[in-house]
Amino acid sequence: MMKRLLMICMAVLMAASVCLAKDARPNIIYLMTDDQCSYSMGCYGNPDVKTPVLDKLASDGMVFDNHYDTTAICMASRAIVMTGMYEFKTGCNFSHGNMMKDIWQKSYPILLRQAGYVTAFAGKFGFDIQDGPDGKKLPLPESDFDMWGGGPGQTNYDTKKNKSMAKYAAEYPHSTLSYGAFGRDFIRDAAKAKKPFCLSISFKAAHRPTTPDPKFDAVYAGKKFKKPGNYGREKGEHFSKQSKQDRQYTRFEEWGYSDRYDEVMAIYHQQVYGVDVAVGMIRDALKEQGVDKNTVIIYTSDNGFFCGSHGYGSKVLPYEESARVPLIVYDPRHPNSGKKLRSEALTGNIDFAPTILSLAGLPIPGNMDGRNIMKLYDNPKAQNHESMMLINDWGKAPTHALAIVTKDLKYINWSYAAEGFEVTEELYHTGNDPLELVNRVKNPEDKATLDMMRKHYDKAVSQWKTEAVPFNKYQQYGTIFDRSIPWSKKTGLSKNLDDTGSGGEKTKKDKSARKANKKKKKK
Numbered sequence: 001m002m003k004r005l006l007m008i009c010m011a012v013l014m015a016a017s018v019c020l021a022k023d024a025r026p027n028i029i030y031l032m033t034d035d036q037c038s039y040s041m042g043c044y045g046n047p048d049v050k051t052p053v054l055d056k057l058a059s060d061g062m063v064f065d066n067h068y069d070t071t072a073i074c075m076a077s078r079a080i081v082m083t084g085m086y087e088f089k090t091g092c093n094f095s096h097g098n099m100m101k102d103i104w105q106k107s108y109p110i111l112l113r114q115a116g117y118v119t120a121f122a123g124k125f126g127f128d129i130q131d132g133p134d135g136k137k138l139p140l141p142e143s144d145f146d147m148w149g150g151g152p153g154q155t156n157y158d159t160k161k162n163k164s165m166a167k168y169a170a171e172y173p174h175s176t177l178s179y180g181a182f183g184r185d186f187i188r189d190a191a192k193a194k195k196p197f198c199l200s201i202s203f204k205a206a207h208r209p210t211t212p213d214p215k216f217d218a219v220y221a222g223k224k225f226k227k228p229g230n231y232g233r234e235k236g237e238h239f240s241k242q243s244k245q246d247r248q249y250t251r252f253e254e255w256g257y258s259d260r261y262d263e264v265m266a267i268y269h270q271q272v273y274g275v276d277v278a279v280g281m282i283r284d285a286l287k288e289q290g291v292d293k294n295t296v297i298i299y300t301s302d303n304g305f306f307c308g309s310h311g312y313g314s315k316v317l318p319y320e321e322s323a324r325v326p327l328i329v330y331d332p333r334h335p336n337s338g339k340k341l342r343s344e345a346l347t348g349n350i351d352f353a354p355t356i357l358s359l360a361g362l363p364i365p366g367n368m369d370g371r372n373i374m375k376l377y378d379n380p381k382a383q384n385h386e387s388m389m390l391i392n393d394w395g396k397a398p399t400h401a402l403a404i405v406t407k408d409l410k411y412i413n414w415s416y417a418a419e420g421f422e423v424t425e426e427l428y429h430t431g432n433d434p435l436e437l438v439n440r441v442k443n444p445e446d447k448a449t450l451d452m453m454r455k456h457y458d459k460a461v462s463q464w465k466t467e468a469v470p471f472n473k474y475q476q477y478g479t480i481f482d483r484s485i486p487w488s489k490k491t492g493l494s495k496n497l498d499d500t501g502s503g504g505e506k507t508k509k510d511k512s513a514r515k516a517n518k519k520k521k522k523k
Contacts, residue, residue: 029183034206042055066346072304079127117196124151159174248399265307318412408430
C-alpha cells in the first residue's frame with residue numbers, strides 16, 4: 001500500500017513539474033511590416049530617420065545584417081514565414097494559387113496552439129487556404145487562433161474598414177496603431193490566462209497606397225534625405241535587360257523617386273514611424289503585465305523596397321534592397337541581450353517557423369527548409385546557411401529568376417532568352433559591395449567563385465525538381481531555371497507562365513501616376 005501511495009505521489013509531482021515546465025516556456029511575439037527596406041531604420045545605419053523604439057529593441061537584442069526574404073513579394077513571403085518552406089513547397093503566390101489545407105495544418109500557429117499556446121493574429125494575413133488542389137477556397141482561418149484581428153487581401157489603412165479591427169477605429173482611425181492596441185489587449189488577456197502565448201502581427205505599413213497616419217505629419221515635415229550610393233538609373237545600367245521588363249523599372253519614375261525623392265521618402269518613413277510607435281505600445285504592455293522578461297520578440301519585414309536604388313521601384317527582384325530586410329530578435333532571458341550584438345550569418349524567412357517552434361520546445365518538422373536562428377543568439381559569430389535561394393516566379397516572364405546568396409556572395413541567373421534576350425548571369429561580392437555596383441561575372445579572377453556559385457545554383461534547381469508541389473504551376477520552373485536545358489525547349493513553358501497582373505497591388509494612384517508621367521514626357 002505504501003509503495004502504491006509513493007508511486008502516486010511521484011506521478012503527481014512529475015505532472016506538476018511538467019505543468020511548471022510548460023508555464024515556463026517563453027511567450028513569442030512575431031512582428032512583420034510590409035515593404036520595409038533596411039535603410040528605413042536608424043539601427044541599420046540611416047541617420048536621417050527616426051525609429052527610437054526599434055533602435056532600442058535592436059540594442060536590447062540582436063541585429064541580423066544578412067537576412068533575406070527568399071521570395072520578395074508579400075503573398076509568397078507570408079506563406080513561407082508560416083511554414084518554414086521555400087515557395088515552391090508552399091505552392092503559394094500571386095498568379096500561382098492558394099495554400100493547401102494540409103500544408104497550413106503544419107504551420108507554426110497551428111502547431112503552437114496544439115502544444116498549448118494561446119495564439120493571436122492581426123493584420124494582413126496575405127494568402128488564402130484551399131481544401132486541396134481541386135477543392136474550394138476556405139474562409140480565413142479565424143477559428144485557428146484564440147484572438148483574431150486579421151483581414152483578407154491587402155486590408156485597409158482605414159481601421160473601420162477592417163471588420164475584425166473596427167472596434168479600435170474610434171481611438172485609432174489609422175490601422176497601424178490599431179494593431180498596437182490589439183497587441184496590448186491580447187497580452188493583457190493572455191497574461192491573465194497564465195499560459196504561454198504567441199502573438200503574430202502583420203502591419204500593412206509601409207505598403208502602398210501611401211497613407212501615413214496624419215498624427216505624425218510633423219515628424220518629417222520639410223526633411224531632406226541623403227540618397228543611397230546606388231541611387232538612380234545610371235547605377236543600374238549593369239543590371240540585366242530582363243530585370244528592366246516589368247513595373248519595378250517603370251516605377252522609378254511613376255512613383256516619384258526620379259523627381260520627388262524627398263517628398264516620397266518622407267511619406268515612406270512616416271509610415272514606418274507609425275509602426276515604431278505601435279511596437280512601443282506592445283513593449284509597454286509587456287511591462288505592464290509583468291511578462292516582458294519571458295517574451296521573445298522577432299521583428300522583420302515580408303520584403304524590402306528599392307526606393308530608387310539602381311533606378312528601380314517596388315520589390316520582387318532578387319537584388320539587395322528588394323530581398324534583404326531588417327531582422328531584430330530579442331530574448332530577454334539570454335545573457336547576450338543588451339550587448340548590442342550583430343550577426344553577419346545568412347538567415348532567411350524560411351527560418352522563422354523553425355525558430356518559433358524551437359523556442360516553444362517543439363521539434364522542427366522534416367519538411368521545413370529553415371533552421372533555428374537562436375543558435376546565433378548564443379554565438380553571433382556562428383554560421384547558419386551556407387547558401388540560400390532567392391526566387392522570383394511572379395510577373396512578366398523575362399523577370400523570372402533564381403538566385404543563390406551566401407553570406408558574402410550573390411549569383412543570379414536570368415534564364416529568359418526569347419528574341420532580343422540572352423541568358424544573363426550576375427555575380428556580386430555583397431560582403432565588399434553591398435550596393436551591388438560591380439557585376440563580377442566576367443572577371444577572370446572570379447572564375448572559381450563563379451563556378452562554386454553555379455554549383456550551388458544547380459543543386460537548388462535539383463531540389464526544386466525533386467520537392468516542388470505538383471500543382472499551381474511550380475514543376476515547370478525546374479525546367480525553366482535549369483542551366484543545362486536550351487531556351488528552345490523552354491519557350492512554351494515560359495509563355496504559359498507569363499503574368500502581367502498586379503498581384504492585387506495595383507491602385508488608382510498607380511494609374512494616375514502613369515497618366516501624369518506620360519503627360520510630362522509629352523511636354
